[in-house]
Amino acid sequence: xxxxxxxxxxxxxxxxxxxxxxxxxxxxxxxxxxxxxxxxxxxxxxxxxxxxxxxxxxxxxxxxxxxxxxxxxxxxxxxxxxxxxxxxxxxxxxxxxxxxxxxxxxxxxxxxxxxxxxxxxxxxxxxxxxxxxxxxxxxxxxxxxxxxxxxxxxxxxxxxxxxxxxxxxxxxxxxxxxxxxxxxxxxxxxxxxxxxxxxxxxxxxxxxxxxxxxxxxxxxxxxxxxxxxxxxxxxxxxxxxxxxxxxxxxxxxxxxxxxxxxxxxxxxxxxx
Numbered sequence: 001x002x003x004x005x006x007x008x009x010x011x012x013x014x015x016x017x018x019x020x021x022x023x024x025x026x027x028x029x030x031x032x033x034x035x036x037x038x039x040x041x042x043x044x045x046x047x048x049x050x051x052x053x054x055x056x057x058x059x060x061x062x063x064x065x066x067x068x069x070x071x072x073x074x075x076x077x078x079x080x081x082x083x084x085x086x087x088x089x090x091x092x093x094x095x096x097x098x099x100x101x102x103x104x105x106x107x108x109x110x111x112x113x114x115x116x117x118x119x120x121x122x123x124x125x126x127x128x129x130x131x132x133x134x135x136x137x138x139x140x141x142x143x144x145x146x147x148x149x150x151x152x153x154x155x156x157x158x159x160x161x162x163x164x165x166x167x168x169x170x171x172x173x174x175x176x177x178x179x180x181x182x183x184x185x186x187x188x189x190x191x192x193x194x195x196x197x198x199x200x201x202x203x204x205x206x207x208x209x210x211x212x213x214x215x216x217x218x219x220x221x222x223x224x225x226x227x228x229x230x231x232x233x234x235x236x237x238x239x240x241x242x243x244x245x246x247x248x249x250x251x252x253x254x255x256x257x258x259x260x261x262x263x264x265x266x267x268x269x270x271x272x
Contacts, residue, residue, distance in 0.1 A: 163232065
C-alpha cells in the first residue's frame with residue numbers, strides 16, 4: 001500500500017488478501033467477459049402482468065437483441081417485489097451500444113411485439129449504466145448455455161427457484177467508486193469466498209454520455225454494484241446469517257443505505 005497525500009492506494013502485489021481476491025475475481029482464460037458496458041434495467045409492471053412479460057421476453061427478445069451485437073446477460077423475477085422484472089444486457093463499448101440499440105428498436109421484432117410488451121409496464125426508465133469495477137470483474141459467461149425457447153417452455157418449474165442472484169447497489173458520494181471497489185476487494189470478496197458465495201461480477205457507474213437518448217438512464221449516479229450467486233435458498237440463508245453477524249462497514253462514503261435485489265432467473269437467463 002502506498003500513500004498519495006492523505007489517501008492510501010492499494011496495489012495488487014503489496015496486499016496478500018487483495019491479491020487473492022483479485023485472482024478469485026479474474027478469469028484471464030475467459031474469452032467471454034460480456035460486460036465492458038452493462039445496463040441494469042428494473043421494470044415496474046402492472047399488477048399481475050409479470051407472467052405475461054417473462055415468456056414473451058424469453059421467446060422473442062433474446063436472440064433478436066443478440067443478433068444486433070449485444071448480449072442478453074440475464075433476466076429475473078424479483079423475489080420481494082412481485083411486479084418487478086429485472087434484467088441485464090451488455091455491449092462492447094458505447095458506440096456498439098448505440099448501433100445495437102438502433103438496430104433492435106428500429107427492427108421488425110420490436111415493431112411486432114412492442115405493444116404487447118409495453119402493455120405490461122408502468123415504468124421502464126429505471127436504468128443504470130455500468131462498467132466493470134476492476135479488470136476481470138465483468139460477467140464471465142464462458143461455458144454457459146441457455147436452453148432453447150421450446151425446451152424452456154416445455155420444462156415445468158413447479159414453483160422451484162433455480163438459484164438466487166443477489167444484486168447489491170451501493171450509492172456512493174461522487175468520486176468514491178474506485179476507493180469503494182478497493183475496499184470491496186480487500187474485505188468483502190474474501191468473506192464471500194469463505195462462505196461459498198459466487199461473485200458473478202462487480203461494477204461501478206459508467207459516466208459516458210448516453211449514446212441512445214431514446215432510452216433514458218439514471219445520469220449522475222455514483223454506484224458500486226456487486227452481483228453474487230447462490231445455488232439455493234439454504235445457501236442464501238447461511239450467507240445472510242453470517243453477514244448479519246459480521247461487523248458493519250462504515251457509511252461515510254455512501255449517500256444512503258445499500259439496496260438489495262433478491263432475484264431468481266427466468267428459464268432462459270444465461271446468468272444464474
